[in-house]
Amino acid sequence: MPDALEIWLRRLRDPDPATRREAIRQLEFIGDPAALGPLAQVFALDTDLELRRLAQAAGKNIYRAIIRREAQAEAASEAERRTASEILAKARAKRQQRD
C-alpha cells in the first residue's frame, strides 16, 4: 500500500491544477527531502505560474527546515569562534572610528 508521500508525489503530476496545488501543500506539510526533486520540477516546468511559486516556497521551507535541524546538531568549531571574535572586534573598531 503506497504511503502518503508516494500518493502526494503522484498527484503532483495530476492534470488538474487544484490537485497539484493541494499536493504541494501536503508535501510541504510532510517535509520529506524526497519531495525536493519533484517540487523542483514543478518549480521549473509547471505551466501554472502560481503553482511554480507555491512549489518554490514549499521546497524552500522543506530545505531550510532540514538545514536548520542539521545546524542544530552541530556546534560552532573553535576556529569559527576565533574568526567570529576577530570579525566582531574589527567591526566594533570601525564603528567606534565612525562614531
Add this chain to the structure above:
Amino acid sequence: MLYDDLIRRLRDPDQWVRVETLRILAMVEEARALREIEWVYKNDPEMGVRQVAQWAGRSIMAAAKTTTGSITPVLVKQADREDALLSSLIEKDPRTYEQMQAQLLKQELLDEMRQASAAPPVAVRAEEPERPAAPPRPLDRMALLEAGLSDSFFEG
C-alpha cells in the same frame, strides 16, 4: 548533510540526476552552490545540463541580488548583524553564523570602496619616479564569488 549531498549529485553519472539537482538548488536559491553550478555550466558533457546550470546560476544570482542587496546598499544595521552573529554563536547556529559573517565582510568591503572613492587624488611630484601600481586588494568572500563567475554565466 543535505547540501553536501546535493553538491555530490552535481557530479552524478546520470544526467537526469544532475538536472534535478540543479533545479533543486535553483528552487531553494542556494547561493553557496554557485561555484559548483558554474563548474557544471562550463564542464558538463551534456549541453542540456549545461543550459539548466546556466538557468540555475542566473536564478540564484538574481535572488541573491534581491535578498542581500549586492546592488543596493545593505539595509540591515551593522549593530543588528553583530548581535545576530553573537546570538547565532551562542545558539550554535552555523548557518546564521555564515550569513552574518558574509554580511559583515561585505560591509567592510563597501566601507573601503566608499573611502577609496571619497579620498582625494594623490599629487605626484614631477621629480618623483612613478610608483608601480599597487597589487590588487584582497576581496571579501562575496566579491570573490561574484568576480570568479564568468560574464556569460550572469548575462541573461
